[in-house]
Amino acid sequence: MEVKIAPQMSLMDKLKILADAAKYDVSCSSSGSSRKNDGTGIGNTVAAGLCHSFGADGRCISLLKILFTNECIYDCRYCINRRSNDVPRASFTPDEVCNLTMEFYRRNYIEGLFLSSGILYSPDYTMELICEAVHKLRTVHRFQGYIHVKAIPGADPLLIQRAGYLADRMSVNLEMATAEGLREMAPNKHRKTILKPMRQIQNGIEENKNELTLYKHAPHFCEAGQSTQMVVGALPESDYQVMSVAESLYEKFSLKRVYYSAFVNVNEDKQLPAITAGPPLLREHRLYQADWLLRFYGFKVDELLTKERPNFNMAIDPKADWAVRHLEVFPVEINRADYRLLLRVPGIGVKSARRIITARRFGSLTFDDLKKMGVVLKRALYFITCSGRMMYPTKLDETYIVQNLTYQNQMGKGERLPFLMDGTPYRQMSLFDEGQMLDDTGNFVNVCSSKTTGDSRITDNSVITRDSRITDNSVITGDSRITGNSVITGDSRITGNSMITGDSKTEGVLYTA
Amino acid sequence: MEEKYIICEDSLEGIFTAIYDAYALREGHEHLHVQVGETDNYRLFATYLHSRPDSGKTEKVVRTLKERLGEHVYGSICRAASSDGADKGDAVYHTVVDGITGGHGERTMDNLRNPYVARAFALARRTANEVHHELEFIRFQELKQGVLYSRIGPENNVMPFVMPHFADRLSPEDFMIHDENRGLFGVHPARGEWYLVSGVEQGTAGLQEAIQYSDQEMEYQELFTIFHKTIAIRERHNRRLQQQMLPLRFQDYMVEFLQK
Ligand code: SF4
Numbered sequence: 205m206e207v208k209i210a211p212q213m214s215l216m217d218k219l220k221i222l223a224d225a226a227k228y229d230v231s232c233s234s235s236g237s238s239r240k241n242d243g244t245g246i247g248n249t250v251a252a253g254l255c256h257s258f259g260a261d262g263r264c265i266s267l268l269k270i271l272f273t274n275e276c277i278y279d280c281r282y283c284i285n286r287r288s289n290d291v292p293r294a295s296f297t298p299d300e301v302c303n304l305t306m307e308f309y310r311r312n313y314i315e316g317l318f319l320s321s322g323i324l325y326s327p328d329y330t331m332e333l334i335c336e337a338v339h340k341l342r343t344v345h346r347f348q349g350y351i352h353v354k355a356i357p358g359a360d361p362l363l364i365q366r367a368g369y370l371a372d373r374m375s376v377n378l379e380m381a382t383a384e385g386l387r388e389m390a391p392n393k394h395r396k397t398i399l400k401p402m403r404q405i406q407n408g409i410e411e412n413k414n415e416l417t418l419y420k421h422a423p424h425f426c427e428a429g430q431s432t433q434m435v436v437g438a439l440p441e442s443d444y445q446v447m448s449v450a451e452s453l454y455e456k457f458s459l460k461r462v463y464y465s466a467f468v469n470v471n472e473d474k475q476l477p478a479i480t481a482g483p484p485l486l487r488e489h490r491l492y493q494a495d496w497l498l499r500f501y502g503f504k505v506d507e508l509l510t511k512e513r514p515n516f517n518m519a520i521d522p523k524a525d526w527a528v529r530h531l532e533v534f535p536v537e538i539n540r541a542d543y544r545l546l547l548r549v550p551g552i553g554v555k556s557a558r559r560i561i562t563a564r565r566f567g568s569l570t571f572d573d574l575k576k577m578g579v580v581l582k583r584a585l586y587f588i589t590c591s592g593r594m595m596y597p598t599k600l601d602e603t604y605i606v607q608n609l610t611y612q613n614q615m616g617k618g619e620r621l622p623f624l625m626d627g628t629p630y631r632q633m634s635l636f637d638e639g640q641m642l643d644d645t646g647n648f649v650n651v652c653s654s655k656t657t658g659d660s661r662i663t664d665n666s667v668i669t670r671d672s673r674i675t676d677n678s679v680i681t682g683d684s685r686i687t688g689n690s691v692i693t694g695d696s697r698i699t700g701n702s703m704i705t706g707d708s709k710t711e712g713v714l715y716t717a
Numbered sequence: 718m719e720e721k722y723i724i725c726e727d728s729l730e731g732i733f734t735a736i737y738d739a740y741a742l743r744e745g746h747e748h749l750h751v752q753v754g755e756t757d758n759y760r761l762f763a764t765y766l767h768s769r770p771d772s773g774k775t776e777k778v779v780r781t782l783k784e785r786l787g788e789h790v791y792g793s794i795c796r797a798a799s800s801d802g803a804d805k806g807d808a809v810y811h812t813v814v815d816g817i818t819g820g821h822g823e824r825t826m827d828n829l830r831n832p833y834v835a836r837a838f839a840l841a842r843r844t845a846n847e848v849h850h851e852l853e854f855i856r857f858q859e860l861k862q863g864v865l866y867s868r869i870g871p872e873n874n875v876m877p878f879v880m881p882h883f884a885d886r887l888s889p890e891d892f893m894i895h896d897e898n899r900g901l902f903g904v905h906p907a908r909g910e911w912y913l914v915s916g917v918e919q920g921t922a923g924l925q926e927a928i929q930y931s932d933q934e935m936e937y938q939e940l941f942t943i944f945h946k947t948i949a950i951r952e953r954h955n956r957r958l959q960q961q962m963l964p965l966r967f968q969d970y971m972v973e974f975l976q977k
Contacts, residue, residue: 219940223947241885243908248886254853255962257973259949262958269948304940307933310865310890311857312883313941313973349886468952483952562827569830576835 213294219304221294225274225285226320228470229377229433230463234266234315234350236428237372245346246310249372249428253350254315267318267352268308272296272333276322280379280390282438284470285322295324298337302345309349316350316372317341323356331359331367338370350428355401357393364401365425368408373428373460376402381434381441381449389438399457405430406457429460436491437467437484438476442514447494447505454498464491490516497523500554501547519610524550527587528602528609534587535594539568550609551584571595583609720763722752725806729877730770732798736810737774738766746814751806786816787823796841796848799874808836847871848878854967855879857892858938859931865892866928868970876903876913884911938972945973 235253255264273295274285284291301319308314319337324330334353341347352373355364368374376398380386383395405426412425432453436446450462466483469476494516497503501523508522509515517525527534527550536545538560546557559577563569568591575581585595586605599605721744725735735751742749759765782791798809811833816825829835857865865887869875876896880903883892887905894903905911968974 216940216943219944220947223944227948227950241888243888246887246889250852250882254849256853257945257971258959258963259945260956260959261949261951261953262955262962263949263953264962265945265948268944307937308941308944310887311859311937311941311972312855312867466953468950485953559827559829562824563829565824566821566828566830573830576829576839 215300215304218294218296218300219270221292222270222272222274222296225322226269226271226318228284228465228468229269229318229320230465231352231375231431231433231461232264232266232269232318233373233431233461234352236460237350239348239427241348245348246306247316247348249316249348249350256312256314266315267350268305268314268316269318270296270301270304270320272301272319272321272330272337273324274322275324277325278323278390278392280393281471281473281476282379282389282435282467282469286471289471296337298333298340301337302341302347305341305349306345306347309347314349316347316352318352320354321356327356327358328360328363331356331363335363335366335370338367342370352428355405357397357401359401361401361404364404365408368405368425369423371426373430374405374426375431375433376405378432378434378449378453380439381436381446382439385439385441389435402430402432402457402459409458429458431461431463432459433463433465435465435467436488438469442509443487443491443494443516444505444509444511444514446491447498447509450495451498451505462495464488464495486518487516490518490522494522502544520606521550523548524583524609528605531600531602531605534600535589536587537592538574538588538590539564549584549587551580551582551587553578720748720750720760722750722756722763722765723768723806724752724755724765725768726770727753728770729795729798730772730775731768732806732809733775733778734771735768735806736813737771737778738768739810746811746818749810751810753803753806781817782813785822786813786825789823790816790825793826793841794837796844796878797837799877800840800844801872801874802836802840802843804836805840808833808840812837844873844875844878847873848875850967851875851879852882854963854971855883855894856971858928858972859934861929861931863891863931865890867892867894868897869894870897870966870970872898874899874901876901879903880905880911880913942973 232255233253234249235251237249238251239249241248253266255266257265259265271285273293274291275293275295276283276285276287279286279288301317305314305317309316317338319334321330321334324333334356338351338353341351350373351371352375353367353371355367355374355376357376364374378386378398379393380389386393386395386398408425409429412422415422416424434446434449446464453459453462466485466488467477468483469478472478494503494505494508497508498505503523503526508526516522520528527548533545533548536549538546543557543561546552546560547554552560556574556578560569560574560579563573563577570590571581571585574584574588574590581595586598586600586608588594721742723735723739725731732751732753739746739749739751779791782794786794794809794812797805797812802808812825812831815821815828815831815834819825819828821828826834826838826841829838851869851871855867855869857867860866874896876894876899879894883894884905889907890905891907892905896902900915902914903911904914
């Protein structure tokens with residue numbers, strides 16, 4: 205078989221096409237592997253990963269993220285490279301991939317390679333090309349930096365195994381939260397074929413661990429584990445569905461990371477949501493926050509969402525939302541509470557909780573001490589006491605606290621919504637000081653006096669007032685109140701006991717009670 | 718009692734020597750301070766002593782710190798002492814005193830209730846953050862002779878922490894990192910041990926002009942610039958966020974932000 209490569213195409217043109225085609229894959233993480241250089245070539249890996257640059261969208265650039273080819277025999281509806289699209293096509297040669305990686309790496313532009321691909325001729329053929337490129341990089345060039353490769357669903361398990369011994373991380377994209385969703389969006393893909401290589405990689409990692417305890421010098425298999433990604437906002441799946449799938453992927457498939465990708469309608473597919481107002485970034489952000497709660501804060505999805513409350517509160521973050529609905533747990537005494545409980549306090553992150561535990565052995569902590577440890581007091585103050593005293597006299601009352609927390613958001617002083625996420629919120633650190641990642645200039649959107657556009661969901665008791673504009677496919681549910689001169693347009697759905705008052709204009713809105 | 722200030726050189730050796738001298742006074746630590754560099758506002762009722770960097774004293778202090786406080790705390794202390802905090806001498810000195818007198822050992826940096834420890838902790842974190850940034854944002858350019866060369870302009874003295882990372886990662890390469898703010902060079906000969914060269918400001922005036930890139934260099938800079946531009950998703954553009962994550966003072970040194 206002959207590969208269709210336009211022979212005269214320059215490396216620059218290929219890079220443009222094949223980086224452009226790869227950019228919607230969210231993962232860019234280079235974490236999870238820790239390897240010293242062995243002296244035979246360049247490269248090592250750092251457990252926490254490194255971001256080498258940030259793009260104009262604020263996303264981290266850590267790896268040379270490219271497709272091997274954007275030729276594809278499949279026709280996934282959300283994908284720019286689908287067969288039925290008339291877009292410029294290009295393919296790298298394995299040598300070109302190797303040279304780019306080596307020369308970028310020496311200059312410290314990147315942490316390694318992320319190699320994905322369209323399906324050229326067949327899954328086997330494609331997987332073989334990927335293997336060849338990566339094999340060359342590891343053996344001929346002795347490259348010891350980070351490599352992330354896609355496992356192509358449907359490819360021969362032997363090929364996938366071979367890739368696993370060359371790569372630090374592998375991923376198979378789940379694409380859609382539900383099997384029906386996948387069928388609708390990607391007619392050539394099946395949930396089963398996606399889960400199969402995922403299971404194979406999981407088992408491979410497991411067996412490798414055993415091997416490594418027996419033989420220290422056994423080759424590593426996907427040392428940095430595997431990840432996956434789901435597109436959100438293309439179909440009406442709920443946050444509860446998305447998070448439940450994520451939870452079971454963590455539990456049953458031992459995934460390192462699940463990434464969420466706000467849907468971008470690249471093909472302007474009429475049957476898919478138009479995102480003229482931008483991808484559903486706030487929703488995506490809430491999913492990452494919740495994902496963080498699952499992985500580091502000991503939360504379960506069922507604590508955050510239920511069938512009856514299937515979507516996240518857009519006004520406050522999932523942890524604060526949980527806290528105000530569980531006021532019986534608070535206030536928490538800083539000088540006594542155990543680690544797990546400290547983690548439940550809004551404004552206390554993993555790092556600050558640890559600092560509290562260690563510092564209080566030296567004596568009782570005050571609010572001033574907490575501040576120095578990175579606790580975000582303006583968020584935490586409603587939920588904590590130091591030696592029995594609260595910081596200010598405040599009410600333990602849900603509405604009161606929510607009002608105050610959202611008021612902070614309005615003033616730009618509260619929660620920051622960065623909308624960045626290369627999947628790794630903020631930076632590639634596995635632990636962070638909550639609320640401390642960004643300066644006071646974070647982009648935020650809230651439901652008061654704001655423009656809520658795109659596929660926003662406004663749920664549960666939201667109060668939307670004064671000059672708010674809500675457009676395009678927004679879903680408004682629960683006992684929301686919408687007042688003032690609000691404009692609500694597009695295919696928005698408004699349900700529940702919502703009240704809409706004032707001079708609000710509503711156009712093209714679907715009401716259901 | 719009268720306050721006493723020990724004035725020392727701005728270097729690890731300078732600060733560690735001053736700590737040695739402070740202990741040697743045997744007067745208790747409460748009214749003793751370590752001040753890095755000369756100060757402009759001398760206090761009226763205070764005594765000022767000068768301490769000269771001494772490798773023998775430094776070695777003893779380093780050994781004591783490692784033994785009594787552990788490698789981890791020693792690392793934090795080095796980072797705090799390499800920061801640009803004007804009060805770092807005093808913060809480090811009193812942190813050491815608190816750790817040793819209180820017998821806190823490996824948990825010395827956890828005693829954040831002590832204001833000196835809290836300050837040293839914050840300074841160490843500042844250096845650590847900048848080191849982390851430089852590991853990510855340093856850009857090497859290939860010179861005619863094949864040497865990889867990088868310019869940086871850090872606020873804190875990150876060089877001692879940055880060099881080991883690249884010496885391991887780029888072990889088969891000749892490379893050199895140039896801290897323009899301190900006239901400091903980190904030099905790594907291929908497969909050899911790295912070392913620092915300082916005090917060569919005079920010789921660097923014509924350096925930028927003298928630099929000649931290899932034939933391939935511009936091509937790869939261009940390729941990466943294109944990649945950097947292409948990989949961003951238009952629908953998510955957010956320059957403000959980009960600047961938060963990658964402050965402008967780093968961008969001035971990065972190829973992808975230099976070409977237009
Ligand atoms: S398989 Fe689907 S998602 Fe992947 S490149 Fe082809 S069309 Fe795009």
